[in-house]
Amino acid sequence: MKDSLYFRSAYNDLMKNKGVNVALVVVLVLSSFLMATGSMVMERLVGSVNQLFDEAKPPHFLQMHKGDDDPDALARFAAAHPEIDAWLVEEMLGFDSAAIAWHRPATGGSGDLADSLIDNLFVTQNEEFDFLIDETGAIPRPSQGEVYVPVAYQQRFDLQAGDRLAIRTDNGFQDLRVQGFVRDAQMASSLSSATRFLVSGADFRELGRAGGGEPEIIAEYRLADPSLAADFQRAYESDEALPKNGQAVTFQMIRIINAFSDGLVAVALVFVSLLLIAIALLNLRFVIRGTLEDEVREIGAMKAIGLPHKAIARLYLAKYRVMTFLACIVGGLLAVIATNLLTRGIQANYAEAPPSVTAILVPVLALGLVYLFVVAICRGVLRGVKKIQVVNALVHGSMLDERQTARRAERQARRVRKTSLASYRGGSISRRLAFLDLRAEGGQWVLIPIVFFLATVLMTLPMNLLSTFESPRFVTYMGAPESDLRADLQFSDDIDAVREDVLSSMQGDDRLTDVRAFANVLYETQGEGWEILRAEVGDYSGDTVEFLQGERPEPGQIALSVLNANKYQLSTGDKLTIRQGGESTAIVVSGIYQDVTRGGYTAKMQGEATTGAAGYVIYANAADGADPAAVAADYSERFPVATVIPMREYVQQTLSYVTGAFRSAAVLSFVFGVGVAVLITSLFLKLRLTRERRKMGVLSALGFSIGEIIAQVRGRTILSVAVGTLFGLVFAATAGESLVGLFISLAGLGISNLAFLPYPLLVYVAFPLILIAAGYFGAVVLTARLRSADKSGWLKG
Amino acid sequence: MSHDDHVTLESRDLTKTYHSTDPPTQVINGIDMSVRKGEFLVVMGASGSGKSTLLYSISGMDRPTSGNVFLEGRDLTSLSDTEMSRVRLTRMGFIFQQAYFLNNLNIRDNILLPALKAAPKERETAIARVDALLERFGIAHVGRHGITQVSGGQLQRASICRALACEPSILFADEPTGALNSSMTIEVMDALTDVHREGTTLVMVTHDPACAARADRVIYLRDGLLVDGRELGTWSEEQAMQREDALLAWLRKMGF
Incomplete structure (x- = not known):
């Protein structure tokens, strides 16, 4: 009975103020939708990754290696370490993307994989662990003539089972039939720089014999206790006889790398959702306070007939409970659809997690928290009912008691005494009035600047992040010089000769200037035992790399990446002992720089290394008029073993996993930011204009035209919008940048001091203009209806 | 059209219908009336008879549904909102039941506002005129006060000052004493009578026969129709009682 009274009251109230309530519900739906989507994406990601890990059993530690290795040393090492549960050495054959073509007999369609920059490794199925898994979760074992292609390529090149794959070897093409597609726990992430194709043992041997592929191995270990992976890695790296000419990865890193790239989208969704919840709460507070002021006489009457204040507050709260509940339901349902769309990629790359309780529990819990939080805030605002005094409410229609009324009158009197x-x-008296009103009623208008402040932050931060990661100048965070071209020479038997060829060709090329070669040399240093330290040895003169602290290394000095400096707790001027070929030397740290490449752990030394390096990188600038892309294409053709690409493309490809997430976040935030700005401005003005009816009536009677009255409202709106937007921009460029920088540095990417590289015209001109236009649009829509109103009706209140 | 020089304001077949109600409410139902120059006209009638609606329709605050309103021969119903606003600013003054003021301005600024708006280039003249009004109505000492710091009577006198700030040719008053006690009512009516004596045309809506007795003429509305009118002649304090008694007798006959 009582409940139905509350419900009826809520229903009537909802129907009475449809416009305002709809706007509030929309903001609440958006908030709950994003919160539910973010939590569901996270849950699915974790579920999918776990599922794939269960099926594929990835190694707890792996070491990639190119070049000769000593199988006996690996066997000795395994025998000496009882913590190893199982181990294997996977042989692989790496083929360049351009060497792999496909065609579809059914349609005659064909193409190649040349657009892909990652390594293509042909392998056979493992026996004990690290399986490649097909789409059904089974462990496929291809017959001769069959190949299983990575799911990433299936999506990117739209490949189908039944297509033919032709691999160019030194002995002509080897033709294989695409039997299916495989997921790869180790290399699933878009962050991975390589991917694996599955072939039969016979085809693998045939490919090896035919030549043209680069042999590589991965030494893989499953440990009895996976948490000991870091200790195991140290033990492995301190054994000089073991192969380690490539990346070393632990189980934990595989997991983090997997979760990080796709998890960024989920984090962005939750971030946007939190800002929207803040906006929704501000609105609710504004609306509830407004309602209480409007209905103070009714509240007074209810108190007068003896209704306790809690019962009255419950009467009002019922409406907000219904609204929030509805919003959570609608938001949750929309989230189910959105999540299915958003997680298609995740499910294809990883695995479809079996239905579980957590898949339902996580979003329900997230929505439950949103509901409880919103209702708690409403309850807090409704506490104002308790303070309403019956006589003041009924006689004066005021929420204030006598002391508060007197204080307010005093404040008002002080203020008006100063104005004249x-x-x-x-200039215009109308403008002066608008300004005086805004000054006196700033507190009531504060919602608009706050909402626009939040909307600006919401729109600007993801866009600045995106532009920063997309900027060619981002190379300064990649420990590389700002140049136009990058040639990457990975380890091969004749790498030193290739380096010499490429370098001399480039140096003699009129189209290129400032050619610099850097060698990736493996040193060892004293951490917890001797550990590998990768240093890029080359010419750093001319301040080509930006240093966060200190300066470029002189001969006999070393510069460290932020993560290495943190790891070894070194700062500029400290000494670091390095070892190569059994010979130790102590060198001074000259500076610290930011680097996101190679997991963020790198070092730089001045000098020239022409032999014994694990790989080389050559940077060059294009001479005036030369097109870096054309030059890169030319060199790629002449030197197939070298990866030569324009710097811009290198940055884009290397960071595509992050920029994709940031782009989604930027687009989403832009749409939501502008939408919410229009919505809130309209909602605010609708309520504000209702409260200003009497004042507008007086102005009209005094001879102010509707045009002038509307201009006053629009002027105040624009000013409030502009102030909020301006503060938002300043915040985003200062504290916002620091906050994002903190988030990025916590993410362990290797950047500890991020400075935005914004698109200034977009962020500092277009965004504010769009937001101001959005606010103005809301004001135009809401004030337009004033023209047809009877002004005497305004005076009646 | 031909125009009687003695008539300041005239309405022809004026109707006003509110379409926001279901069914639409016709509040004024074809009213022809005129106000003579310098006349003090009172509009009376029961609640809901259309008095205030008539006042706001002839003063250009609201647009009539049909019919015409002429001020000094000019058809107000054909004016744009901006033109009508200018007419309200320079030719009309308003006094309401509640003294509606802008609470972000002090009393003097509230009165000064229309004067400065009407003639921004003659600000010194406007300021002098307003200060003279404040003196005349005995509220100069509260000019810098906020609107919550003065009494209801002072506030309504300030309303009269504001209505007179642009030296209008006609003053509209909607129940100006409706929210005041008896002594304040007399104070305000004395002020209005003074204004009228100085030649300002005055149209007032009231429920109070004592206030109505001060008028030159009273018209009576019932259900949106003008049913009758009565000439009272010039008011004097000595004859106040007799006028009031006679008016009451007539009003009773009207069903008041």
């Missing part, structure tokens, strides 16, 4: 229209010699 008589001494005002500025």
Whole structure:
């Protein structure tokens, strides 16, 4: 009975103020939708990754290696370490993307994989662990003539089972039939720089014999206790006889790398959702306070007939409970659809997690928290009912008691005493009035600047992040010089000769200037035992790399990446002992720089290394008029073993996993930011204009035209919008940048001091203009209806 | 059209219908009336008879549904909102039941506002005129006060000052004493009578026969129709009682 009274009251109230309530519900739906989607994406990601890990059993530690290796040393090492549960050495054959073509007999369609920059490794199925898994979760074992292609390629090149794959070897093409597609726990992430194709043992041997592929191995270990992976890695790296000419990865890193790239989208969704919840709460507070002021006489009457204040507050709360509940339901349902769309990629790359309780529990819990939080805030605002005094409410229609009324009158009197229209010699009197109103009623208008502040932050931060990661100048965070071209020479038997060829060709090329070669040399240093330290040895003169602290290394010095400096707890001027070929030397740290490449752990030394390096990188600038892309294409053709690409493309490809997430976040935030700005401005003005009816009636009677009255409202709106937007921009460029920088540095990417590289015209001109236009649009829509109103009706209140 | 020089304001077949109700409410139902120059006209009638609606329709605050309103021969119903606003600013003054003021301005600024708006280039004249009004109505000492710091009577006198700030040719008053006690009512009516004596045309809506007795003429509305009118002649304090008694007798006959 009582409940139905509350419900009826809520229903009537909802119907009475449809416009305002709809706007509130929309903001609440958006908030709950994003919160539910973010939590569901996270849950599915974790579920999918776990599922794939269960099926594929990835290694707890792996070491990639190119070049000769000593199988006996690996066997000795395994025998000496009882913590190893199982181990294997996977042989692989790496083929360049351009060497792999496909065609579809059914349609005659064909193409190649040349657009892909990652390594293509042909392998056979493992026996004990690290399986490649097909789409059904089974462990496929291809017959001769069959190949299983990575799911990433299936999506990217739209490949189908039944297509033919032709691999160019030194002995002509080897033709294989695409039997299916495989997921790869180790290399699933878009962050991975390589991917694996599955072939039969016979085809693998045939490919090896035919030549053209680069042999590589991965030494893989499953440990009895996976948490000991870091200790195991140290033990492995301190054994000089073991192969380690490539990346070393632990189980934990595989997991983090997998979760990080796709998890960024989920984090962005939750971030946007939190800002929207803040906006929704501000609105609710504004609306509830407004309602209480409007209905103070009714509340007074209810108190007068003896209703306790809690019962009255419950009467009002019922409406907000219904609204929030509805919003959570609708938001949750929309989230189910959105999540299915968003997680298609995740499910294809990883695995479809079996239905579980957590898949339902996580979003329900997230929505439950949103509901409880919103209702708690509403309850807090409704506590104002308790303070309403019956007589003041009924007689004066005031929420204030006598002391508060007196204080307010005093404040008002003090203020009006200071203003004088008589001494005002500025322009329009109408403008002056708008300004005085805004000054006196700033507190009531504060919602607009706050909402626009939040909307600006919401729109600007993801866009600045995106532009920063997309900027060619981002190379300064990649420990590389700002140049136009990058040639990457990976380890091969004749790498030193290739380096010499490429370098001399480039140096003699008129189209290129400032050619610099850097060698990736493996040193060892004293951490917890001797550990591998990768240093890029080359010419750093001319301040080509930006240093966060200190300066470029002189001969006999070393510069460290932020993560290495943190790892070894070194700062500029400290000494570091390095070892190569059994010979130790102590060198001084000259500076610290930011680097996101190679997991963020790199070092730089001045000098020239022409032999014994694990790989080389050559940077060059294009001479005036030369097109870096054309030059890169030319060199790629002449030197197939070298990866030569324009710097811009290198940055884009290397960071595509992050920029993709940031782009989604930027687009989403832009749409939501502008939408919410229009919605809130409209909602605010609808309520505000209702409260200003009497004032507008007076102005009209005094001879102010509707045009002038509307201009006053629009002027105040624009000013509030502009102030909020301006503060938002300043915040985003200062504290916002630091906050994002903190988030990025916590993410362990290797950047500890991020400075935005914004698109200035977009962020500092277009965004504010769009937001101001959005606010103005809301004001235009809401004030337009004033023209047809009867002004005498305004005076009746 | 031909125009009687003695008539300041005239309405012809004026109707006003509110379409926001279901069914639409016709509040004024074809009213022809005129106000003579310098006349003090009172509009009376029961609640809901259309008095205030008539006042706001002839003063250009609201647009009539049909019919015409002429001020000094000019058809107000054909004016744009901006033109009508200008007419309200320079030719009309308003006094309401509640003294509606802008609470972000002090009393003096509230009165000064229309004067400065009407003639921004003659600000010194406007300021002098307003200060003279404040003196005349005995509220100069509260000019810098906020609107919550003065009494209801002072506030309504300030309303009269504001209505007179642009030296209008006609003053509209909607129940100006409706929210005041008896002594304040007399104070305000004395002020209005003074204004009228100085030649300002005055149209007032009231429920109070004592206030109505001060008028030159009273018209009576019932259900949106003008049913009758009565000439009272010029008011004097000595004859106040007799006028009031006679008016009451007539009003009773009207069903008041």
